[in-house]
Amino acid sequence: MRIVDRVVRGVLDRATDRTAVVEATERASALVVLLGSLEHLANAENRRSGGLNDWAVLRGSALVRNEPLKRVLDQVYRPRVVTAMHVMRVAAALVHLSPIKDNRVRAAASAVTVVTGYALGPLHHNGGDGSDQAAFFTQALSGVARSSGRVATVDTALWAIASQATLSYLVSGWVKLLGAPWRNGSALLGVMRTRTYGSEVMWRILRDRPALARTGEVATLILECAFPVVFVSGPRMRVAYLAAIAGMHLTIAATMGLGRFLPAFLALQPAVLFVTADRTSTHPARNDGFPLVLGTIGTAVGVQAIARQVIDARRSRRPRAQQELVETAAGSKLAVRYRPAAAARAGAPLVVFENSLVAVQEYWEPLIAELGDDIATLTYDRPGTGASTSPTAPLSSYADDLRELVHRYAGDGPIWFIGHSFGGYLLRQHVTSLGREVAGVVLLDPTTGFIDQPDHDVLSAVRSLTEGFPLMEWSLRTGWGWLLDASTWAIPARGAPTKDLSAVYRNARLWRTGRAEWQAAEVDLLDDRPGPRFPKATQVLVVTASTSDELQPAVSAAHQRVAREHAGQRAIVRSTHDGLLIHSGPVRRVGELVRDMIGTKQ
Amino acid sequence: MGRRNSRGHLPLAAGLALWLIATVIGQHPNRRFDRVRQVDTAALLIPNWRFFAPVPASMDFELLHRFRVDGEVSEWGRTKETAARRLAHMAWFPGRRIDKGLFDVIGRFLVAAEQQPDGYEAGADYRALLAFVRRTVTAETSGRADAVQFAIVRTGGHDDDVPVEELFASRREPMTDGHEPRRAAAPPTASARSKEET
Numbered sequence: 165m166r167i168v169d170r171v172v173r174g175v176l177d178r179a180t181d182r183t184a185v186v187e188a189t190e191r192a193s194a195l196v197v198l199l200g201s202l203e204h205l206a207n208a209e210n211r212r213s214g215g216l217n218d219w220a221v222l223r224g225s226a227l228v229r230n231e232p233l234k235r236v237l238d239q240v241y242r243p244r245v246v247t248a249m250h251v252m253r254v255a256a257a258l259v260h261l262s263p264i265k266d267n268r269v270r271a272a273a274s275a276v277t278v279v280t281g282y283a284l285g286p287l288h289h290n291g292g293d294g295s296d297q298a299a300f301f302t303q304a305l306s307g308v309a310r311s312s313g314r315v316a317t318v319d320t321a322l323w324a325i326a327s328q329a330t331l332s333y334l335v336s337g338w339v340k341l342l343g344a345p346w347r348n349g350s351a352l353l354g355v356m357r358t359r360t361y362g363s364e365v366m367w368r369i370l371r372d373r374p375a376l377a378r379t380g381e382v383a384t385l386i387l388e389c390a391f392p393v394v395f396v397s398g399p400r401m402r403v404a405y406l407a408a409i410a411g412m413h414l415t416i417a418a419t420m421g422l423g424r425f426l427p428a429f430l431a432l433q434p435a436v437l438f439v440t441a442d443r444t445s446t447h448p449a450r451n452d453g454f455p456l457v458l459g460t461i462g463t464a465v466g467v468q469a470i471a472r473q474v475i476d477a478r479r480s481r482r483p484r485a486q487q488e489l490v491e492t493a494a495g496s497k498l499a500v501r502y503r504p505a506a507a508a509r510a511g512a513p514l515v516v517f518e519n520s521l522v523a524v525q526e527y528w529e530p531l532i533a534e535l536g537d538d539i540a541t542l543t544y545d546r547p548g549t550g551a552s553t554s555p556t557a558p559l560s561s562y563a564d565d566l567r568e569l570v571h572r573y574a575g576d577g578p579i580w581f582i583g584h585s586f587g588g589y590l591l592r593q594h595v596t597s598l599g600r601e602v603a604g605v606v607l608l609d610p611t612t613g614f615i616d617q618p619d620h621d622v623l624s625a626v627r628s629l630t631e632g633f634p635l636m637e638w639s640l641r642t643g644w645g646w647l648l649d650a651s652t653w654a655i656p657a658r659g660a661p662t663k664d665l666s667a668v669y670r671n672a673r674l675w676r677t678g679r680a681e682w683q684a685a686e687v688d689l690l691d692d693r694p695g696p697r698f699p700k701a702t703q704v705l706v707v708t709a710s711t712s713d714e715l716q717p718a719v720s721a722a723h724q725r726v727a728r729e730h731a732g733q734r735a736i737v738r739s740t741h742d743g744l745l746i747h748s749g750p751v752r753r754v755g756e757l758v759r760d761m762i763g764t765k766q
Numbered sequence: 767m768g769r770r771n772s773r774g775h776l777p778l779a780a781g782l783a784l785w786l787i788a789t790v791i792g793q794h795p796n797r798r799f800d801r802v803r804q805v806d807t808a809a810l811l812i813p814n815w816r817f818f819a820p821v822p823a824s825m826d827f828e829l830l831h832r833f834r835v836d837g838e839v840s841e842w843g844r845t846k847e848t849a850a851r852r853l854a855h856m857a858w859f860p861g862r863r864i865d866k867g868l869f870d871v872i873g874r875f876l877v878a879a880e881q882q883p884d885g886y887e888a889g890a891d892y893r894a895l896l897a898f899v900r901r902t903v904t905a906e907t908s909g910r911a912d913a914v915q916f917a918i919v920r921t922g923g924h925d926d927d928v929p930v931e932e933l934f935a936s937r938r939e940p941m942t943d944g945h946e947p948r949r950a951a952a953p954p955t956a957s958a959r960s961k962e963e964t
Contacts, residue, residue, distance in 0.1 A: 419851070458783040644791075
């Protein structure tokens with residue numbers, strides 16, 4: 165015990181000495197830099213033609229978009245320059261590992277490491293990992309501490325390292341808890357069986373001893389999630405906790421081949437010990453201004469996030485371009501866009517479009533353009549989407565809403581319906597209750613039941629489709645909206661301001677509505693029975709996206725069944741599910757199919 | 767290292783606080799909220815602490831290829847064998863960067879192929895995989911092959927009881943660029959999400 169006491173005391177004493185703390189940080193992260201650069205030198209072949217980090221190929225990726233920068237990097241990434249930079253990094257690491265004490269020399273070594281590391285980042289993109297990131301900022305911050313020498317600067321740099329350390333464990337632990345494998349005990353065994361990350365020996369041991377696997381998972385989760393206890397525990401407990409964390413990294417290094425992670429994360433521990441020590445035990449007393457600055461700026465960022473959330477929510481509730489708000493008897497206010505046929509000729513067909521789940525009416529724009537202007541079109545957002553008011557009970561009033569819209573806008577001409585995905589499901593439910601003849605229905609990759617070929621994967625997909633929605637709703641209610649990359653969903657607005665559509669997707673209401681709609685339909689979907697849903701005179705076309713046909717045989721079979729039940733047509737279009745509405749090739753093909761049908765009917 | 771305090775450190779503290787906040791907001795479990803990472807071209811400034819979370823990898827991607835020599839098409843073979851784990855890997859394991867790199871590229875490519883069923887062959891990830899396969903085939907055949915095809919499968923790694931899942935088969939490709947492929951082959955046959963684990 166005395167030996168342990170002595171070691172603990174020695175660690176705690178050194179943790180109050182700024183110079184010793186910075187030096188320990190430098191040395192451990194220098195080991196990561198040294199190993200990393202030696203690996204890259206050994207992997208030179210990986211940067212030549214046929215390698216995964218061949219710049220000639222990488223420069224065509226989204227990694228670097230700026231053309232002048234690409235031209236600069238063309239010069240920087242010449243093999244000799246790259247080799248020279250790695251040799252410089254090895255030399256800098258050796259300086260840090262050596263007994264050299266001169267602050268300027270050690271600061272210069274850090275500068276070399278940071279500048280070359282950043283310059284080489286895009287070239288080593290494939291195969292880079294968290295240890296590279298950790299070594300980068302520890303080198304940068306220890307360099308800042310060295311170059312300044314001011315107490316406040318050194319302490320600020322060490323506070324920043326300690327904060328990142330805390331964040332790393334907190335995030336890693338708590339985000340794991342959101343994943344089902346970590347909660348149900350299958351995570352560790354799953355990782356260990358992979359060749360990329362795991363170990364055959366460990367996998368066999370854990371497979372035969374499930375209790376050991378679960379113990380390992382729980383221990384990992386506790387160590388990571390509870391890391392902030394080092395800020396409130398006594399010195400001995402603190403050292404013991406960090407020793408346990410080091411043991412975790414050692415185990416990971418030994419079993420998963422992640423050796424660089426051990427020094428990369430050990431490099432963070434001296435700073436943690438420094439900032440958690442008694443403030444007055446350091447000489448001069450530690451400057452603790454950083455947490456205050458962090459709290460102040462964090463609060464300001466939080467306030468602006470909430471403000472932007474409010475602005476986005478307001479924007480999302482405004483009718484978008486050329487939409488009008490139509491009030492229905494069911495009490496809904498629906499954002500509708502009606503376009504009469506160009507010639508306003510009597511008897512022109514009206515095509516009514518039914519959106520998919522969490523989709524907006526703008527998704528129909530490419531197809532409407534493809535169909536031409538000799539037909540009238542009607543698009544709308546269901547209750548709870550965009551400017552349409554929230555539904556009182558999802559699905560129950562939808563048939564009435566649709567009937568009212570049709571009666572309001574339909575003229576003497578035939579009425580056609582086109583529904584995509586979940587919109588196809590809704591049309592199958594509602595078209596019969598419209599109270600008037602329907603010329604035809606086009607179902608684009610529709611959501612259907614799967615009674616023909618029960619498929620475990622598809623059934624679990626039905627049940628899990630909206631699993632991610634609660635996290636989305638929670639995030640969008642707590643100010644994360646401005647960080648949501650809504651550009652994917654704003655595709656229909658390309659070439660025009662995307663702000664309005666992004667705002668819709670940044671409103672939690674959209675996701676809540678989508679989840680409620682899906683839950684209301686789920687029972688029916690899982691119990692879908694064969695049999696026609698449309699009146700006999702209605703023409704039916706079912707379009708299946710090729711990816712659905714190839715990936716989900718049960719879905720494809722259900723589409724075939726629906727077409728057959730109505731003596732309709734079935735077509736497979738080379739496309740993804742959403743591509744049927746947004747990619748030019750598939751949209752053109754769908755447009756042809758629809759025009760053929762409408763033309764036939766006319 | 768120990769001169770007296772001053773207020774000169776405040777700009778540094780503010781900058782580091784912003785960097786920490788950027789790190790916090792770059793850790794959302796749903797990667798659609800990763801907007802802040804778009805500014806980090808080198809993927810070094812904003813650490814990613816979501817190690818093996820929320821859903822860890824439990825399957826491997828494997829790259830397979832076959833080639834044609836003198837009109838004869840070979841059997842499918844593994845393009846890159848992953849080294850069996852050894853204790854020495856703790857200290858020295860340069861090959862891990864290649865294994866991890868391949869995992870990264872395949873993961874990204876499968877997502878792209880799923881979103882864009884036509885034209886993905888022009889993307890950097892497809893070209894990187896094709897070049898990787900061509901180099902292997904050139905070495906295997908001493909440069910005698912004139913065409914190559916590659917495939918991506920998902921396996922249970924060391925667990926042979928997990929069925930192998932075919933995810934993608936490329937079209938037939940010539941061994942050098944500049945020749946049009948003579949026949950389109952299979953499209954993507956399954957999808958997978960990219961996971962950056964470490």
